[in-house]
Amino acid sequence: MIKITLPDGSVKEFEQGSSPMDVARSISEGLARNVISASFNDTVVETVTPLMEDGNLVLYTWNDAAGKKAFWHSTSHVVAQALEELYPGIKLTIGPAIENGFYYDVDFGEHTVSEKDFPAIEKKALEIARGKHDYKMREVSKADALAYYNNQGNEYKVELIENLEDGEITFCDHDTFTDLCRGGHIPNTGIIKAIKILNVAGAYWRGDENNPQLTRVYGISFPKQKELTEYLQLLEEAKKRDHRKLGKELELFTFSQRVGQGLPLWLPKGAELRERLEQFLKKAQKKAGYEMVVTPHVGQKELYITSGHYEKYGEDSFQPIRTPKADEEFLLKPMNCPHHIEIFDSRPYSYKDLPKRYAEFGTVYRYEQSGELHGLTRVRGFTQDDAHIFCTPDQLNEEFKNVIDLSLYVLGSLGFENFTAQVSVRDPEKPEKYIGDPDNWDKAEQAIIDAATEKGLDFVVEKGEAAFYGPKLDFMVKDALGRSWQLGTIQVDYNLPERFGLTYKGSDNELHQPVMIHRAPFGSMERFVALLLEHTGGNFPLWLIPDQAIILPVSEKHEKYAEKVLKSLENHEIRALVDKRNETVGKKIREAELKKIPFMLIVGEEEEEKGTIAVRRHGGEDLGKISIEEFAGLVENEINSTLKSF
RNA sequence: GCCGACGUAGCUCAGGGGUAGAGCGUUUCCUUGGUAAGGAAGAGGUCACGGGUUCAAAUCCCGUCGUUGGCUCCA
Structure with missing residues (x-):
């Protein structure tokens, strides 16, 4: 006889050579009918495999992932x-x-x-x-x-x-x-x-x-x-949530063959949305002690030779821009970090000055393989909500944890709950893929794991997924087709400070090398908007959506009043428009629904007389006839309840 | 970059060796309407581009460009 332990802890005796199916049958006929797989002592077995020794058995049905x-x-x-x-x-x-x-x-x-x-x-x-x-x-x-x-x-x-x-x-x-x-x-x-x-x-x-x-x-x-x-x-x-489809329908962005593959063109509504996202993050960053900087779109080739980017990606990327001067070459910047490093390096620092946190919505260009391009999620020109933190080794843990907080605030405010966190470390078997000293790599990897653990993040560690200059913590989100995309990223870097010879003066009056954190809570504006579109199905949070309300006059007679309502909504900082087309109310409502506008404000004779608006919410809910002030209060409440403070 | 599929009106798509169709949108007119499509008429296309086969190509073949599903890549 052998002793079989089941997941509930119960132990039953069976004849040696009994199969998982026999065990299932001994529990119930129903279970036996549904069992399709099993594992014995954590190894997958067939349902007919004879079990020869004591052990733990788990039976699986269609309802189990296994x-x-x-x-x-x-x-x-x-x-x-x-x-x-x-x-x-x-x-x-x-x-x-x-x-x-x-x-x-x-x-x-x-x-x-x-x-x-x-x-x-x-x-x-x-x-x-x-x-x-x-x-x-x-x-x-x-x-x-x-x-x-x-x-x-x-x-x-x-x-x-x-x-x-x-x-x-x-x-x-x-x-x-x-x-x-x-x-x-x-x-x-x-x-x-x-x-x-x-x-x-x-x-x-x-x-x-x-x-x-x-x-x-x-x-x-x-x-x-x-x-x-x-x-x-x-x-x-x-498929209906695909950002490429919604982006077209909601007139957020487009592409042009003449401009070039993978180079997104933001339409007015998309640009407005993006601008609002940027303001949202700038506000939080200001509180978190970041300073905005601005840098140009190109840099001398030597800059990227120093950073190591040229060696790593030079030949597979946009080729250098030449000037009338012989041997002078510039690269479209593929990263903002070298520029920010030069900002840091423009003056000497005492340890008392650190950390320095330089932020920029920096547009970068990467020649992605043509087969990789995909809507807004993988493009050749995009804007990172980039920042680089220069700090002392002592400050690293605290700074890293602060960035995790900021990233979680961003994801939380925009309703991303089903993200996964991934710590990407180097593949020790492929040292040729990375630059820098292994000791520094160990320190950097440990710093990330410590910070993530202390923050209680649920993360997986992926070997060989690190950037060539350092390990990183990425926040991943799935798109409508189930593919995982990296949104926010936080990276620890000992290498670039070394390559660029960055220093600060310590309390010992000696020069020391700072540590860098690269971070982008959105990742790229393009990808973030794409995934936000798929996540919300185009029903953006009220604070973010380009048009919050549309005023629908019942007939031409009520256009004047509609204009008046629009003015007063503008005074309440509510973004609205008027549908003055010669169409029936039914049709105007239908189209406003398809455009996913959160509020439809119907104005006719009765509203005009009483100075009210009839409010219909996207989806059909009737909020009744209320005053503009009441409506403004309602909008304000909803925005305040979704937009948390940082 | 590689393999497969696709590219027809502004959009969504049908058609398919004899030089083009629908719905929506757009324009004009009628209608002045109350919570998901009021009516009529009109305009709109080098069928992605370039070659080839054929009496004849949007249709078949080849190439290019673009899009797309994967693979590889992703600073």
Whole structure:
């Protein structure tokens, strides 16, 4: 007998060789029906794996993330089989489950697969699934495994197997299909009731652009057809929140082929919104002891050679600007830090003068790869809400924590609650990617982790994600399509002060090197507005939205009164406009709704007589007929309740 | 940069070897209206650009540019 401990702490005895499914059955038939995966002593096992020793068992159903993972991974086998049957001679590589679904990377050889082929693949895969084939794991010797795939001419699987130890290699069979696999399957293919191929994309073998490019087939599957339908509806809904679509509809920004790829043009309403965001941050920064500075858009090439940016990015970026003078070259600035460093270096400092905090909404230019450009989230010219703090090593912890506070204030005021924090440290195995002394790196990384921990931030540490000159703490937010984007960033830097020879005089009357913090709570204005658009679906907070109210005269007769209302709203600092078009009230309301204007103020005969306005809130709520003063009070209250003070 | 898809009126999109369609918007006129589309008429397109095939190309082929989903990259 073996002792099995379940997640609730209960311990039950089973015969040696019992499977997770047996355990499930002993608890209840219902559970047994729903169990699709399990882990034993923190290792994923099959539901039929015989358990040979005492241990902790967790059973997973579709409702668990681990259950979904097994489900999707299992589906990838079925889809792979379908692909093999439809396109003989293809070479399969890897097919893992991902956050939403799975993919399979395939070398299709001569075949090309596009959207038109999806229905056939789905049909085939579903046919296979309906066969209710069991997933069966078996151990294979390294020699046999290599022989199997050498025989198929599949160099990818051979490469994978070569990196595995003999004795730990397993194959998984179902129906006529066999795949190299370490396990974690649902009991049989029949549980998969709905399969959707979502898209195909190129992907380099092992993620290295020097390797051959494979075709990645993305898909998702569900135990019920209804769940697939719901998922597809969700995707449709997400598309409606896409900032590129909303940006066009709300007339916030545009792009022009003549101006150039990735160079956003801010339209009046977008510029107004952005300006308001900048004012919001400037106010908080002033309280936090920052000083504004202004620097030009270009700098001599030597400046970036000194900073190390030129060596790192020079050839892959906008090329130097030449002047009539021989050998004189300027770069469009890709970063504001060297300019701010020169501001710092323009006079000597005592330790008593520090920290110095220089802030600037600095526009920078980076030649991003064309395939990377995406709406406002990835562009070639953008404005950072940048600042650089120069402080003594003693002040670093406190300063860093203050920046975390500021960043959280910014995210909180704008309703971002579902962000994640990531500490990006260097990859010790790739020292060539970084500049500077390893001791300083250790200090900087520790400083960030300490500050984040002391602030109670929930963060993950990512190796190899640091900037080349220092580690950082990033705040990440997901877009409408589920992709993660970096918004705010805080970076500790010992390197640039060294490269530029920055000093201050300490209490010991000796010269010391200051530490720098680079930080941008929004990150870039472009990206921040993009994610704010997707986050709010265009329903910006009242304090931020360009048009807070629209006055809708019932007919031309009430235009004069509408103008009067507008004037008095302006006196209350409420941003409003009048819809004087020759249209019915119904139509004006419809369009104001589509433009997501928070308040619609209908004025007709009755309002004109009594000096009131009929207030309709975006979404349809009727706030009744009230005076302009009452309305102004209402607006003010709402703004004060969302806009916290710092 | 790489792989796939796409590019038709201001916008959203249909069509597809015989030189263009819808809805919305816009313009003019009628209508003067009460909480998500009042009515009528008109204007508007080198079908991204450049080549090729063809009697004939918006349609097929190639290239370029742009957009897009991924991959790689992201100071």
